[in-house]
Amino acid sequence: MKVTIKDLTKRFASRDKTGETVTAVDTLSAEFESGKLIALLGPSGCGKSTMLNMLSGILPVTSGKIYFDDKDVTELSPDKREVGLVFQNYALYPHMTVLENICFPLKIKKVRKEERIAKAVEIAKMVHIEDYLKRLPKELSGGQQQRVAIARALVKQPKLLLLDEPLSNLDAKLRIEMREEIRRIQRESGVTTVFVTHDQEEATSISDYILLMKLGVMQQFSATRDIYNNPANLFVADFIGNPTINQIHGVYVNGGIKPDGSDEIIPCSIKANENDRVVLAVRPESVLFEGGQTTGTVNDMYSSGKDWLVNFNIGDTELRGYCDADYNVQEGSVIKVGFRDKGQFLFNEETGERY
Amino acid sequence: MKKINLGTIVLYILLAVGGLIMIFPFIWMLISSMKTWAECGSMPPTWWPKDPTLENYVYAFKTAPFLKYFRNSLIVTVLCTGITMFNTILCAFTFSRLRFPGRDIIFSIMVSLMMIPYEMLIITNYTTIVKMGLYDTLAALIIPFTSSIFYTYILRNFFLSIPDSLYYSARIDGASNWQYLWNVMVPIAKPSLVTIGLLNALTCWNSFMWSILVVGSVNNRTLPFGLFAFTDQAGIRFERLMAGSSIVVIPVIILFLFCRKQIVTGVSKGGLKG
Ligand SMILES: Nc1ncnc2c1ncn2[C@@H]1O[C@H](COP(=O)(O)OP(=O)(O)O)[C@@H](O)[C@H]1O
Ligand SMILES: [Mg+2]
Numbered sequence: 009m010k011v012t013i014k015d016l017t018k019r020f021a022s023r024d025k026t027g028e029t030v031t032a033v034d035t036l037s038a039e040f041e042s043g044k045l046i047a048l049l050g051p052s053g054c055g056k057s058t059m060l061n062m063l064s065g066i067l068p069v070t071s072g073k074i075y076f077d078d079k080d081v082t083e084l085s086p087d088k089r090e091v092g093l094v095f096q097n098y099a100l101y102p103h104m105t106v107l108e109n110i111c112f113p114l115k116i117k118k119v120r121k122e123e124r125i126a127k128a129v130e131i132a133k134m135v136h137i138e139d140y141l142k143r144l145p146k147e148l149s150g151g152q153q154q155r156v157a158i159a160r161a162l163v164k165q166p167k168l169l170l171l172d173e174p175l176s177n178l179d180a181k182l183r184i185e186m187r188e189e190i191r192r193i194q195r196e197s198g199v200t201t202v203f204v205t206h207d208q209e210e211a212t213s214i215s216d217y218i219l220l221m222k223l224g225v226m227q228q229f230s231a232t233r234d235i236y237n238n239p240a241n242l243f244v245a246d247f248i249g250n251p252t253i254n255q256i257h258g259v260y261v262n263g264g265i266k267p268d269g270s271d272e273i274i275p276c277s278i279k280a281n282e283n284d285r286v287v288l289a290v291r292p293e294s295v296l297f298e299g300g301q302t303t304g305t306v307n308d309m310y311s312s313g314k315d316w317l318v319n320f321n322i323g324d325t326e327l328r329g330y331c332d333a334d335y336n337v338q339e340g341s342v343i344k345v346g347f348r349d350k351g352q353f354l355f356n357e358e359t360g361e362r363y
Numbered sequence: 364m365k366k367i368n369l370g371t372i373v374l375y376i377l378l379a380v381g382g383l384i385m386i387f388p389f390i391w392m393l394i395s396s397m398k399t400w401a402e403c404g405s406m407p408p409t410w411w412p413k414d415p416t417l418e419n420y421v422y423a424f425k426t427a428p429f430l431k432y433f434r435n436s437l438i439v440t441v442l443c444t445g446i447t448m449f450n451t452i453l454c455a456f457t458f459s460r461l462r463f464p465g466r467d468i469i470f471s472i473m474v475s476l477m478m479i480p481y482e483m484l485i486i487t488n489y490t491t492i493v494k495m496g497l498y499d500t501l502a503a504l505i506i507p508f509t510s511s512i513f514y515t516y517i518l519r520n521f522f523l524s525i526p527d528s529l530y531y532s533a534r535i536d537g538a539s540n541w542q543y544l545w546n547v548m549v550p551i552a553k554p555s556l557v558t559i560g561l562l563n564a565l566t567c568w569n570s571f572m573w574s575i576l577v578v579g580s581v582n583n584r585t586l587p588f589g590l591f592a593f594t595d596q597a598g599i600r601f602e603r604l605m606a607g608s609s610i611v612v613i614p615v616i617i618l619f620l621f622c623r624k625q626i627v628t629g630v631s632k633g634g635l636k637g
Contacts, residue, residue, distance in 0.1 A: 099528035
């Protein structure tokens with residue numbers, strides 16, 4: 009099912025006594041293609057859960073419209089929307105066994121008992137929890153509870169699956185396993201899925217599309233690959249990527265950037281207005297340690313797993329770049345560096361907009 | 364073998380003595396009820412009746428319709444408790460889950476009504492019942508006691524502690540408010556509900572003053588009233604009085620023995636924690 013959001017806005021009365029309203033989601037428009045996995049990404053408090061809750065119908069919207077395919081569902085109550093939702097804390101019914109939990113949506117729909125058990129078992133197999141059907145939620149590990157929650161959300165064959173930070177309660181190893189699982193389950197079921205996370209790595213590894221938000225405002229909505237290679241603004245460039253993108257603040261002069269605290273000019277093929285304050289952003293893998301002409305001073309060289317990183321300064325700015333393992337520098341070495349065109353972006357310092 | 368230290372022994376002895384002191388009046392009641400008039404009054408008292416007799420029970424059942432009293436008590440208690448629980452559940456749900464204008468103010472007013480002492484309500488309740496033409500009926504014993512602000516307050520607090528996400532999950536799973544209440548909230552609140560229900564049943568079962576006021580005829584008496592009336596008939600024949608009292612108390616003790624586990628878990632699981 010295709011989901012279309014038009015000028016969606018949600019304002020809350022502020023929780024403290026100032027009386028101001030908080031705009032959790034601000035005139036957001038987007039279209040989620042059918043059968044895709046969309047990651048809703050952004051720092052904590054940017055309105056991701058609010059968005060999701062409006063899609064599920066738990067929260068009424070302040071203004072704007074939500075369409076499922078071509079049907080306006082903005083005013084439709086949650087029980088009529090045919091969505092599945094997995095909460096961050098899973099929200100399993102504590103007094104019901106795993107099987108009863110999964111059966112619950114069907115029981116409400118008055119599906120016959122044998123039929124609902126058959127369906128529940130089928131879904132349980134898909135998420136690999138068929139061995140735990142008789143247990144209570146509190147007797148399961150976090151990962152198992154999460155699978156039960158997903159099974160319960162999927163059993164009624166929702167048209168839209170919503171997941172609110174489903175992995176944040178799991179430990180690191182399980183998290184990576186489970187995100188592959190979610191990807192597999194999503195592919196197998198083919199249901200349009202919105203996945204909320206504040207972890208950019210999680211978002212990029214799992215999704216077809218990423219919608220990146222900041223303070224309720226959509227920053228960029230594009231295919232997952234594009235968001236890394238083609239960030240719309242400085243916030244996006246900074247948020248996506250690990251290690252984070254290098255940022256050189258300076259002034260645009262003579263077709264290059266004069267970094268703060270240095271007199272050298274870094275040549276740059278991207279055009280900006282003369283004397284603008286700009287930020288040159290360069291991905292660590294786009295730093296070249298051979299054939300460059302900008303002077304840098306090495307602080308450190310260290311390994312992160314199989315890769316080696318050099319930490320160096322240009323003027324006052326600290327940067328990081330990937331290098332070969334046999335690259336030979338020590339603290340204090342003076343080196344010449346250059347930047348590849350790919351992975352190099354220029355932004356206005358004040359507005360963060362990209363040139 | 365586990366070593367038993369002195370402290371534990373002393374503790375157990377103290378507990379045993381405490382237990383005996385608590386249970387002694389009951390045992391004495393049962394023993395006395397099986398004595399003869401002469402033995403019951405003899406000095407020094409005997410422990411075990413020389414020839415135990417059930418005659419006093421026969422007398423009690425002959426003189427007063429205890430079975431009828433028992434039936435009345437049962438009807439009143441079951442209906443009172445059932446209706447009160449139903450109202451309490453609905454009311455607690457309304458004030459914890461649903462949102463409507465004035466909700467919190469209405470609830471505060473309700474809670475402040477708890478300040479009015481029961482004795483003050485007796486007269487108004489009495490006139491109401493009489494005007495309704497319910498004087499001397501079982502309904503008069505039931506109708507005024509079909510809701511409880513106190514239990515509503517306790518249950519509402521428990522409902523508030525159930526995470527919102529369960530409610531939203533259930534709503535998204537297709538459940539209406541009504542289905543959510545009975546399929547999710549009530550089962551989760553079962554320990555609290557059992558505690559509240561038992562407390563309520565006990566209060567009903569033992570309620571005395573109100574029944575004296577609104578019930579006149581023998582046919583509509585409940586056990587406590589019946590026993591009270593029986594004291595007149597039995598006069599100073601203590602062994603007969605004791606038999607009557609035993610008849611009233613024994614069903615409650617049996618009930619407790621059956622439900623002991625639930626009562627204890629209900630109370631210890633913090634069913635009454637605010
Ligand atoms: N019920 C509410 N009342 C007032 N403010 C709220 C409420 N829910 C969320 N907010 C505010 O809206 C903003 C977005 O919240 P949320 O959607 O939960 O963020 P996220 O899920 O991205 O961490 C936050 O500033 C939060 O404080
Ligand atoms: Mg959130």
